[in-house]
Amino acid sequence: MKKGKLIGKGRTAEVYAWGEQRALKLYYPGYAADAIRREAEIGQIVREAGVAAPRVYELMEESGRRGLIYERIPGSALAAMMRAHPRGLFKHAREMARLHHRIHSCSSTKLPRQKDKLEQSIREGEGLLKENTATICSYLHALPEGRQICHGDLHPDNILVTADDYVAVDWSNATIGDPLCDVARTSLIFLSPANLRDISAIKAFLERQIRRWLNRAYIREYCRLAKVSRERVDVWILPVAAARLQEQVPGERKWLLRLIQRRMKSMAAARAE
Ligand SMILES: Nc1ncnc2c1ncn2[C@@H]1O[C@H](COP(=O)(O)OP(=O)(O)OP(=O)(O)O)[C@@H](O)[C@H]1O
Ligand SMILES: [Mg+2]
Structure with a gap:
């Protein structure tokens, strides 16, 4: 063929x-x-x-x-649909949350452990994280374990929309772990400034604002379905951001380092209280 x-x-x-x-x-x-x-x-x-x-x-x-x-999944990539039909944007963000929540209802014992993969990635980014590496790894180990299947990279390019469903593809990063860590990664991708370098400043500003709203709609719907507070997702942002550094996504490095620095400072302040 x-x-x-x-x-x-x-x-x-x-x-x-x-x-x-x-x-x-x-x-x-x-x-x-x-x-x-x-x-x-x-x-x-x-x-x-x-x-x-x-x-x-x-x-x-x-x-x-x-x-x-x-x-072959007979559908269009969600990312392309979001660009082509901006009217349905928030519905798509909520559907993403529903898909993610469905994925997290499954479990397995045969996949790598989420924390092992995260720690490996964080250590690969040591050149940039420097002395923060050890602190972030011990912070990671104090977070919940989880036994659910996590996609590991759920974003609109890895979702296909068919006539009656949303289907996730690209499962190579799947792990067993805490679903809220998986949600934190999706959220970080929504908020990322990547892919905004080749457009005008005003367009980039508007695009980032839209992504913030989409992220809010996605998280709100996920937390409603899972009956958890937003804070329980938020605690994962630090290790997830540190692990993402080594992916070297163009346009992300400074943003990730600033975010990590801010989180480290507030952690230190909370400890000092
Ligand atoms: N089974 C499938 N049926 C239809 N289209 C698919 C299928 N698998 C992938 N695609 C399309 O091809 C695109 C690229 O596939 P995929 O995400 O697996 O590649 P990748 O190189 O691993 O992606 P990434 O950059 O996220 O690592 C997807 O965004 C999707 O639009
Ligand atoms: Mg992909």
């Missing part, structure tokens, strides 16, 4: 139609075969746990690049 049209693109791969019902995730050259096998395994684990994720089929090679065949 030959690959069909390009239906999506991310930081690790392009995704092409593969016949009518399937999609080929074609990784960029140099992407490790082990990471692809692991992604396939995680995809199977989350489906077995009852999550509505795309089915995973076989690994393959196409034009010298490694690929993985998935069930």
Whole structure:
């Protein structure tokens, strides 16, 4: 079979139609075969746990690049829909919260532990975090453990909207842990200044304001469904921000460092009281 049209693109791969019902995730050259096998395994684990994720089929090679065949989700990426139909923005943010809450109703014992992955990422960012690294790691270990399936990177580019559902794709970062940590990561992505560098200052200002409102609508709906306070999400922001530093997302570094610094200061002030 030959690959069909390009239906999506991310930081690790392009995704092409593969016949009518399937999609080929074609990784960029140099992407490790082990990471692809692991992604396939995680995809199977989350489906077995009852999550509505795309089915995973076989690994393959196409034009010298490694690929993985998935069930094709017949829909549009939520990010594109949000850009095309700004009127439905807040409904989409609430639906994201509902999807996230559904994901968190599933559990498994076969995925990596959230805190282990976070700690590893925080330690990888040590060059920037310096002496704060150890403090943030011990703070992380005092937070709740959790046993739920967490997506690890739920944002509008990793959600497809079909005729009757919202479906999360890109499960390679899934872990077992505290759902509120997963929510904190989504929130951080909403608030990130990334992708705002190539537009005018006024447009960037408006875009960030909209993202703040979307974040508020998303968190409010999630906290309502999970019956938890916002503060319980907020306690995760420090380790989640510290872990994100090593991803080196363009335009984020200064913002993350400032946010981490502020959180460290208020922690120290609270201790001194
Ligand atoms: N099973 C699927 N069916 C239909 N479209 C898909 C499917 N999987 C992925 N896509 C589309 O392809 C895009 C890229 O896929 P994916 O997010 O898995 O790539 P990635 O490189 O891992 O992304 P990231 O940059 O988040 O790491 C998605 O945003 C989505 O629009
Ligand atoms: Mg993606």
